Amino acid sequence: MLIARVVGDITATAKHPSHEGRKILLVQPLDLDGSERGNPVVALDSVNAGIGDRVLLVQDGYAAFTAVGHKLAPIDSAVIGIIDQVEIVSDAVSKVVAQPDIPAAAGGAANSPVPKKQNKKNRT
Amino acid sequence: MTLGRVVGTIVATRKDPRLEGFKLLIVKPVTPDGKDEAGYLVAVDTVSAGFRELVITVAGSSARMADGCKDKPVDCVIVGIVDGISIDDVR
Amino acid sequence: MQLGRVIGRVWASVKNPGLTGQRLLIVQPVKADLSPTGKSIVCTDCTGAGAGEIIYWVRGREASFPFTPADVASDATIVGIVDEINTGKKKDPS
Numbered sequence: 518m519l520i521a522r523v524v525g526d527i528t529a530t531a532k533h534p535s536h537e538g539r540k541i542l543l544v545q546p547l548d549l550d551g552s553e554r555g556n557p558v559v560a561l562d563s564v565n566a567g568i569g570d571r572v573l574l575v576q577d578g579y580a581a582f583t584a585v586g587h588k589l590a591p592i593d594s595a596v597i598g599i600i601d602q603v604e605i606v607s608d609a610v611s612k613v614v615a616q617p618d619i620p621a622a623a624g625g626a627a628n629s630p631v632p633k634k635q636n637k638k639n640r641t
Numbered sequence: 642m643t644l645g646r647v648v649g650t651i652v653a654t655r656k657d658p659r660l661e662g663f664k665l666l667i668v669k670p671v672t673p674d675g676k677d678e679a680g681y682l683v684a685v686d687t688v689s690a691g692f693r694e695l696v697i698t699v700a701g702s703s704a705r706m707a708d709g710c711k712d713k714p715v716d717c718v719i720v721g722i723v724d725g726i727s728i729d730d731v732r
Numbered sequence: 733m734q735l736g737r738v739i740g741r742v743w744a745s746v747k748n749p750g751l752t753g754q755r756l757l758i759v760q761p762v763k764a765d766l767s768p769t770g771k772s773i774v775c776t777d778c779t780g781a782g783a784g785e786i787i788y789w790v791r792g793r794e795a796s797f798p799f800t801p802a803d804v805a806s807d808a809t810i811v812g813i814v815d816e817i818n819t820g821k822k823k824d825p826s
Binding site: 524525526527528529530531532533536541543545556557558559560561568569578581582589590591592593594 | 733734735761763764769770778779780781788790791792793794795797798800809811812813814815816817818819820
């Protein structure tokens with residue numbers, strides 16, 4: 518799975534029948550620092566994502582077509598979640614620089630060994 | 642399978658219903674001597690791994706062989722927490 | 733899947749029997765702004781795409797699924813013809 522941003526949606530009349538009824542999105546895979554990672558890919562949508570959303574992208578065929586609900590369909594990437602929050606332990610990564618898109622983990626989060634608890638705190 | 646270190650978490654409320662209850666972690670691939678490699682993975686956690694822990698991830702269709710991941714739209718799963726690594730120095 | 737533009741066609745009279753009757757098109761992968769990126773590839777087609785059209789194509793094992801139950805030895809297939817890409821930006825009035 519990758520973190521990606523939805524950068525466009527695509528209209529296509531002539532397409533494989535298994536792609537009907539789903540949004541076709543153009544998504545740009547991102548690196549941890551929010552920079553672009555390669556070229557944008559075309560992915561089918563399973564969660565009703567929109568332009569600008571940060572999303573979870575699967576790029577394995579089986580994962581992608583099960584997400585969209587078609588067995589053995591010609592689909593190799595799908596959007597399976599909309600990301601609310603990304604938390605990164607700054608001292609665990611040697612090369613993470615500025616994170617313009619990713620809200621910086623609070624100071625306490627970096628020292629907390631149990632990520633679950635921190636998430637709950639952040640939500641309230 | 643690849644070695645990696647847990648460096649972060651992802652929270653997504655709106656997601657495929659089959660992913661509910663799963664923890665999503667960001668894993669940075671590492672070499673056996675602990676150096677970071679390029680890129681990152683978003684992996685489903687099946688072993689309750691924590692921050693900074695060295696883990697084993699499985700990617701691709703084999704990821705769905707992991708316990709509880711059958712027929713779920715996942716392509717990368719954490720399947721183990723590494724206790725120790727020993728490498729033969731004579732190469 | 734990736735965006736691409738159909739830039740040509742390949743004819744081959746001797747080919748794997750599974751490919752008999754398949755149109756083979758040359759596709760140049762493109763970026764979101766439709767500028768070319770990377771090397772061009774040969775794709776099978778299940779949509780009836782023609783030269784110059786912007787399409788999206790699927791790679792890997794999934795590329796043979798549109799033709800099931802036939803066994804088509806293809807690792808890249810055009811699965812949709814793009815009518816429009818909306819990137820949320822306002823269009824140039826010109």
